[in-house]
Amino acid sequence: MTVTSAQARAELGDWHRPVADKRVSAAEAIALVRDGDHIAVGGTLYSRTPMALLFELLRAGRSGLTLSRPLACHETELFLATGAAECVVASWVGIGLRWGLSPVLRHYVENGLARYDEWSHLALGLRYKAAAMGVPFLPTRTMLGSDLVARNAAQRVSCPYSGEDLLAIPALVPDVAILHVHRADIYGNVQVDGYRHMDVDMARAARRVIVSAEEIVSPAVIKATPGATMLPHFAVDAVVEVPFGAYPHECYGLYEADFAHFDDYVALLRQHGADGARRYVESNVLAHEDFAGFLDSVGGDRLRQLARSAQELTA
Amino acid sequence: MTDITPDVTPEERMAVTASRLLEDHRVVFAGVGMPLLASGLARRRQAPHLTIVLEGGIIGTQLRPGQLPISTNEMRAAYGAPMLTDITDIFLYAQRGFFDYGFLGAAQVDRYGNINTSFIGDPDAPKVRLPGSGGAADIISLCHEIFIVTSHERRRFVDRVDFVTSPGYLTGGDSRRAAGLTAGRLAAVVTDLALLDFEPQTRHMRLIALQPGVSVAAVQEATGFPLLLADTIGELPEPTHEELDLLRELSAENTAGP
Secondary structure (H helix, E strand, O other), rough: OOHHHHHHHHOOOOOOOOOOOEOOOOOHHHHOOOOEEEEEEEOOOOOOOHHHHHHOOOOOOOOOEEEEEOEHHHHHHHHHHHHEEEEEEEOOEEOOHHOOOOOHHHHEEEEEEEOOEEHHHHHHHHHHHHHHHHHOEEEEEEOOOOHHHHHHOOOOOOEEOOEEEEEEEEEOOOOEEEEEEEEEEEOOOOOOOOOOOOOHHHHOOOEEEEEEEEEEEOOOHHHHHHEEEEOOOHHHEEEEEOOOOOOOOOOOOOOOHHHHHHHHHHHHHHHHHHHHHHHHHHHHHHHHOHHHHHHHHHOOHHHHHHHHHHHHHHH | OOOOOOOOOHHHHHHHHEEEEEOOEEEEEEEOOOOHHHHHHHHHOOOOOOOEEEEEOOOOOOOOOOOOOOOOOOHHHOOOOOOOOOOHHHHHHHHHOOOEEEEEEOOOEEEOOOEEOEEEEOOOOEEEEOOOOOOHHHHHHHHOOEEEEEOOOOOOOOOOOOOEEEOOOOOOOOOOHHHHOOOOOOEEEOOOOEEEEOOOOOOOOEEEEEOOOHHHHHHOOOOOOOOEEEEEEEOOOOHHHHHHHHHHHOOOOOOOOO
């Protein structure tokens, strides 16, 4: 069980994030995650997924995890298939319609081996936002009339002023938020380009925050464009430098998602079912000592091609 | 330009019919796939000031011909957009009432316009666990006028959905309003066979016009519940050469991507 928004607030009174060098290795950062934790995964679908940190988390062999994400993609399937996670909280699970329904999700949920706690996209966003605001719930007009309400924890309420029917969306305090960003300084002031997805609320909601960055930059670089800073140092516990740290997913303006990699992954699933995802983890995660080893196996030419494509698209 | 009528596919008829519903100077919250394609076509034709919003947090995407995004959260989806915000924020704009149109696809839709993207069979022991709502439940709840666009097949047009992921008119009549959804009107369902709306009293789906060469019987045959028929059933005009050219340019196979 995760803590309440009030408990999370109180915890920060005792939890200090000094203005100190927070750079650590991926393995050291992942030591902040315990068995049974609720992990909020930054980015969404195949965009700015903290893949290097998630691969490290798979390597660490944690169990009983819950993963939450606005739109969960292939990374979440890997956690289900290896038994690391037993619950997904999301509004959508799958790579994209081009790749069909997720056979991993189907196998685990249809056979009662894992839970998929489904919320509408906005409702999940409000769960993080309520926790980020330090309040126990937020009222909304969405999801009223949806059968999702009977299956999740949302409660119907009346507005104390107007009497209108609303839904109360409960705060979600992740134990750990794991994000990948474009740049950070050593203190954990972080910036992204392009989409922010739900990263800001997710990080402010969470009890611990781990960030990987394409690049660690000097504080002067951050200060040159303070409006682009997404999170301040006191909302971040650990910073890990990982170029191409979202691969095979995209990082806005830097590299596109590798659709051919998804095709290969889905071909494995078609051939071997959920076991295909375990084979994928064997050969892409466990076979390498670290994420750099995985990127080496992909090859520099491929990565440079994805980078060129991204630059061209966002020029 | 030749005089030969190009071969029009049913999908193209559907996209063109859907695009014609969108007026200039409005804001459309579009799903990826057919809704986005139809919105992009409208922008290139009768609605150059149509603002296309996507749930990834994009306001005003211009779309690049041959480079349509697969997801609403990738950099292709942001092409030419003057503003990117976060996901929750874009839905809060919808909740505030800024978005004129909500434009959705549907894997399974029923006579009252309810959409299921969650479960086939008993939700407690599903035969198929589908991917989930994504933003569809929010779009159908929070935009002013809702359009649904989907291929017309009996397995898609069902009497009652197994699960209401995204609420249409629920059980008909006043039930949507009674559930607390005081805003939002399901305006039309566009298919490759027909254009349909919802009869104002019962809120039951109603056939109002046919695609060229399609009969009422053919539409009924492809629908898993008895259709209401409008007093006069119109015939939708074929796509023009201009519409087809624009549509084909926009949806050309992406060859530049990874």
